[in-house]
Amino acid sequence: MSADNAQKTEQSADGNHEYLAKINTQPSTQTDLREVARVVFPADKDLDALPLYIDGPINREGPSSAGSDTANQHPDDIISRRSVRIRAGRRVSFGSYFNAFPASYWRRWTVADSVVLRVRTTGAGSLIVYRSNARGVSQRVEDRRVSGETTCEFELTLAPFGDGGWYWFDLISDEEGMVLDEASWLVPSQGRPVGRVTLGVTTFNRPDYCVNTIKTIANADGLDEVLDELIIVDQGNKLVQDEPDFAEAQKAMGGKLRMIRQGNMGGSGGFARNMYEVVEGRQGPDGVEKSDYVLILDDDILLESEGVLRAAAFADMCHTPSIVGGHMFDMYNKPLLNAYAEVVNSYRFLWGPIDGLGAVDFAERGLRSRPRLHRRWDADYNGWWMCLIPRVILEEIGLSLPVFIKWDDSEYSLRAKAAGYPTISLPGVAVWHVSWADKDDAVDWQAYFHERNRLIAALLHSPFSKGGRMLRESMTTETKHVVSMQYYPARSVLLAIQDVLDGPDRLHEMLPNRMPQIRGMKDKYSDGRVVKDLSQLPPVRRAKPPKRMEAPKSPTKAQLIPWALRTVLKQTLRPVREMAREYPEATVAHMDGHWSYLATLDSAIVSNADGTGASWYRRDPAQVRELMAESTKLHAELLSRWDELSEQYRAALPEITSPQAWARTFAENGPAQ
Incomplete structure (x- = not known):
């Protein structure tokens, strides 16, 4: 504790409330401050979202207990979007996702070198300011006693936040309780105008x-x-x-x-x-x-x-x-954050959250209980x-x-x-x-766009020869579709590759038409047709029971290539079991529909991701042979032409993304009737 803080604590203990009020209401020495983040609370007093606004007890091991601050919060305690009641004897922390200040992001990316915390309260209690470092270790910065109607300001440096860290504050009410009237984080504007x-x-x-x-x-x-x-x-x-x-x-x-x-x-x-x-x-x-x-x-x-x-x-x-x-949080599970920071793996050319930063559930553990979220993570x-x-x-x-x-x-x-x-x-x-x-957009019409657009992005931006692992993964994905009896997405992927090979000149032309064309292909494929009423599908029957009752395990990385070769040969040469032509061999829940399991079946009813229906997957050796032959041919052409195509797409990029090119496309595509 600093000498000033020690002095304040001693004088508070002596009952010098007049001095205490003076230091609590003393305005910041900073001039021309801009409010950059206000402490807020859920609209409509939504308690499901409250863990994002008020943090529960520190718990780094697992889900918070039922006695957490957020679990005990009553809707009436949320007075307004900016005001909350702290009941007698309770401690409430605003070290939460929406109300803590992400100091390291402001330190790294902006001209700000300090921040001012301004807190207005009514009632008696304690106000404690904390900070964390990049390892998530919490440190008390300053504490003050408050009483009556009080406005406190704290000038806080951003200097030590190079790699991570947050600021936040807690309120502890005395026996009569207290109210947070409003609070905000402000930085010196340094003459920067307010953008529109x-x-x-x-x-x-x-x-x-x-x-x-x-x-x-x-x-x-x-x-x-x-x-x-x-x-x-x-x-x-x-x-x-x-x-x-x-x-x-x-x-x-x-x-x-x-x-x-x-x-x-x-x-x-x-x-x-x-x-x-x-x-x-x-x-x-x-x-x-x-x-x-x-x-x-x-x-x-x-x-x-x-x-x-x-x-x-x-x-x-x-x-x-x-x-x-x-x-992006989950609309139906509001404290669940889908990804904290997302990057593109340039060798695989695949996007996604940084390892360990996906599916972050703040209902289980709050911000202060997650050291990993206190490091600054830079997104691509x-x-x-x-x-x-x-x-x-x-x-x-x-x-x-x-x-x-x-x-x-x-x-x-x-x-x-x-x-x-x-x-x-x-x-x-x-x-x-x-x-x-x-959603499972990898096996519906969007499979086309996953493949085509990923290839285009790799041709434009991959730093590796031949796109790194991109083509190998593309071939693997196509093979998984084929051996899983997913012939609709498999055909869509091949069409995507052909469109990439045709070059960038038709991208604007295809923009309004490709989606309805791809969706129009669905009825040609049994796996593409979703049946809403499952009673319309035949019952599961199998002449012989499977050799094992549980689903087979996925092959390891070392086993994958030989396993794939054996499976493709088996699927192209082995006749479909007679009964499987008329009856599905299994009913497969969406979550169990892994390619390594589906590859062992000759037919199956597979439910879709949102649970609204199911499709009948049926093995077709002729389609397997046709799709695998075309896949091999197209991937070989992509490999041989990669450098040439990369030059074409990079040269065309300024034109196809220009306002002028887009203006022509807008003019040619009037509203739907």
Whole structure:
């Protein structure tokens, strides 16, 4: 404890409340402070989300006990979005995901070298400020006694946060209880202007979600200060403007809502339109330059509106123009964070969360109990469920790739990084989104886009000869589809490879058409047809029981290649068992449908990811032979032409991502009827 703190503690013990009030209300010596993060609480007093706002007890071993602070919190304790009651004798920590201050991110990426914590309370108790280091070790910084109506300010340095660490505070109430009236984190503005933001939403037939987002934005406190307009690009035929509550939501926006209709070109086409409107619409009606940023949002989200203000403030203070991304929580399990920071493995050319930073459940353990989250993690990209992009980056590197639904976000950040612009996934900025666990887009029509767009991104950005392990993994994935009786995604993947081999010139042309063409192929394949009423499918029958009752184990890495060769030979040469032609041999739950198990069957009923139906997988040796032969041919061509194709795609990139190319595509693809 510092000498000053020791003196304060002694005088508090002597009952010198007059002195105590003086030091607690003394204003910061900093001038021109900008509020960059406000302490907030869940909208609608949602206790399911509360672990993200108030931290439970420190517990590094497993799930928090039922007696945690958040479990015992009563909805009436949440007085407003900024105010909460601390009941008599209780201790409440705001060392939480949304309310702690991510000091290391501000230290690394912005011009700020200090932060001021301002806390206003009513009632008697103690206020304790903490910090952590990159190892997650907590350290008490300062504590003060408060009574009556009190405003405390703490000037806090950012100097020691090079590799990680957070600031936060706890409140401990005396016997009569206390109220946190409001609290916020502020940094010296250093003359940086407040940037203006256009919010951009892309939607396809999710009008209810969009109207809810409009209402959230219209009712959010403080957004008017930074918001130019909200642009919703409606690409569907169930229109947002036809929703019953739309007129009311539109009125609440006060003229800051703009609706744009166009044909369905996926997230890439919708978000490119948002970007285009910011780049090309720079002059407002009063002649003043318009938005400094576009902040793009997915349509099927719940928005924590405070994140918009935080992302904009952070971007304003960055050393260099930077993409500022928000995290994605599970809409149906609100404390579950899907990924804390995501990267592209450049050798495999595969995206995903950093090891150990996926599926973080704050209901089990809070921020203070997770040392790994106290280190600063630098991302390669951020998903476009919530992502702020400065206009100057758009103007320099162009708009999105015209690739419909996959890899557009990660490719854009890789492109920006090559131009010197980082992507920062900023803690405390987030939305709730439908979980990926309820989708299996690798075996439906999206398999085409997974393959094609990953290959294109690798051709553009892979630093390794022939794309590193990319082609080997592509061949492996295709083989798994084939031996799993997934002939629909297998055929889609081969079509994707052929389209990549045809070069970049047709990407804009294919943008509105490829998806319906791929989906139109489904009826040709039994595994592609989803049956909702399972009673329509024949019962499971098998002439002979399997040799073992449990599902076979997956081959190890050392066993994989010989196993694959044996399996492919068996599937191409061995006739289908007679009874399996008429009856499925097994019913397979989605979670059990691993390729190593499906490869042992001649037919199976396999449920889909969201549980709404199932498909009948049936082995077809002729299709296996055809698909494997074509796969071998196309992958060999990709390997031989990799360098040539890489040069083609890199040379075409500035043109196909230009506002001019996108303007032609928008003009050619009017709204759906």
